[in-house]
Amino acid sequence: MQGVPHLIELNNKFRERGFEIVAVSDEDAGTIEKFVKNKGINYGIIKASNVLKTYGGTGYPSAWVLDVEGKVIWKGHPAGLTDAMVEDWVKDLAPVKVTKEVHKVLKNAVEAYNKGEFGKAESEVDKYLSSDDPVVKADAEFVDGVIEKRRAVGEAKAAKARDLGDLPKLAKLLEAEAKAFDGSEHGKKCGEEAKSIKASKEFKDCVKAQSELDKLKPKINDMKAEKAKKALEKIARDFPNTPAGKEAAELAKDF
Amino acid sequence: MTKTWSMALLAALAVFATALPAIEVGDSGPDFKFDKSWNALEGATKLSDYRERVVLLEVWATW
Numbered sequence: 001m002q003g004v005p006h007l008i009e010l011n012n013k014f015r016e017r018g019f020e021i022v023a024v025s026d027e028d029a030g031t032i033e034k035f036v037k038n039k040g041i042n043y044g045i046i047k048a049s050n051v052l053k054t055y056g057g058t059g060y061p062s063a064w065v066l067d068v069e070g071k072v073i074w075k076g077h078p079a080g081l082t083d084a085m086v087e088d089w090v091k092d093l094a095p096v097k098v099t100k101e102v103h104k105v106l107k108n109a110v111e112a113y114n115k116g117e118f119g120k121a122e123s124e125v126d127k128y129l130s131s132d133d134p135v136v137k138a139d140a141e142f143v144d145g146v147i148e149k150r151r152a153v154g155e156a157k158a159a160k161a162r163d164l165g166d167l168p169k170l171a172k173l174l175e176a177e178a179k180a181f182d183g184s185e186h187g188k189k190c191g192e193e194a195k196s197i198k199a200s201k202e203f204k205d206c207v208k209a210q211s212e213l214d215k216l217k218p219k220i221n222d223m224k225a226e227k228a229k230k231a232l233e234k235i236a237r238d239f240p241n242t243p244a245g246k247e248a249a250e251l252a253k254d255f
Numbered sequence: 256m257t258k259t260w261s262m263a264l265l266a267a268l269a270v271f272a273t274a275l276p277a278i279e280v281g282d283s284g285p286d287f288k289f290d291k292s293w294n295a296l297e298g299a300t301k302l303s304d305y306r307e308r309v310v311l312l313e314v315w316a317t318w
Contacts, residue, residue: 007313020296020305023313029291035317036293044295052314054285056277061315066284068307075280078313089309096307 003061003078004039011043014086016100018068018093020044024051065089094150102139109143113150119183122147151186166243167203168210170194202241209239213248220251229255284312 011021021043025032029047036045051057055064063081065074073089074081098110109124125147128140154177161170174194181187197203212235220228232252239245278284286303289295296305302312 003313003315007311010311018308019311020308021311021313022295022302022305023315025315025317027317031317032291033293042294044299045293046289046295047291048287048289051287051312054278054287055312055314057314058277061313063311063313064278064284066302066305066310066312068309070284070286070303070306072278072280072282072284073309075278078311081311086309093309 004041006079006081007043008041010081010083010086013083014090015043016098017090017095019086019090022046024048026051068093092153092156094153095146098143098146100142102143103133103136105136106139106143109140113143113147116180117182118147118150119181119187122181122184122186151181154180154190164243165202165206165241167197167200167206168243171197171203205239206242206244209235209242209244209248212239213244216248225255284310 007021007023010019015021023044024046026047026049032045032047035041052060052062055062061078063074063076063078064072065081067073067089074085097114102110105128106125109121109128112118112121112124121143125140125144128136129144131137131140154173158170158173158177161167161173171194174190174197178187178191178194181190216231216235220231223231229252232248232255236245236249236252239248284302286301288301289299292299296308299305302310
């Protein structure tokens with residue numbers, strides 16, 4: 001398979017940044033293993049059956065690229081994949097795991113990051129950001145950059161929920177961030193924002209609207225169309241700026 | 256005549272029944288279990304264990 005060097009190169013460049021290769025064969029394990037060893041393959045090789053059929057592929061090799069939620073964002077011949085395309089897909093991802101070898105004083109920071117304890121990782125890194133040893137300093141800056149990126153990803157998600165007025169989702173996201181960044185200034189800020197959101201009238205309206213819609217939904221198909229429409233419109237009117245209120249308005253159009 | 260038509264219809268149905276629609280851009284990538292793996296993500300036993308990552312799924316053969 002000529003594609004192997006290409007995939008090894010993509011793996012070397014992008015794996016640390018959240019790009020994973022899942023190369024599937026249905027041949028017998030011995031044949032695959034020999035091939036992996038002979039070619040020095042370092043990316044993920046999987047033995048599994050029926051994948052080509054399930055995905056409706058037309059021959060070997062066939063490829064699909066899936067985003068972080070498992071949705072297909074590209075399909076084609078793997079030779080058509082360029083660095084620029086992969087760069088574009090991973091640019092907003094925070095590395096899930098730091099696999100780069102760092103100076104031993106930063107091992108604790110990396111370990112904390114890999115466990116999802118970003119606040120702890122941050123306070124570990126802070127100790128070495130102004131180190132006199134250039135190697136330590138460079139590694140500290142590298143890990144700090146990774147944490148910064150992870151924080152930006154969380155903030156982008158929160159901003160999206162904020163724009164949509166989805167306060168229950170926003171509160172949940174912020175609480176998760178507060179926990180992950182526990183021990184840092186950012187974690188404290190997220191925790192405080194989550195708390196103040198949950199205390200607001202808008203948040204309570206969102207929760208109320210959702211619960212009314214949830215109660216109505218199972219009954220709606222047994223109701224007379226006119227009555228169903230009215231009930232939905234009432235939720236939309238009582239809670240106009242909530243996700244459930246907007247959903248109710250949309251549903252009302254179908255009656 | 257009718258018989259010929261129904262035979263043709265049956266044959267056509269058989270073809271449709273075996274040909275699965277291809278997964279296209281925008282679709283959800285179906286999950287599948289791994290029988291065995293080399294160099295894969297730690298602890299992953301199925302495709303859906305790769306959430307939070309961008310995945311290149313390649314179906315290949317050694318020959």
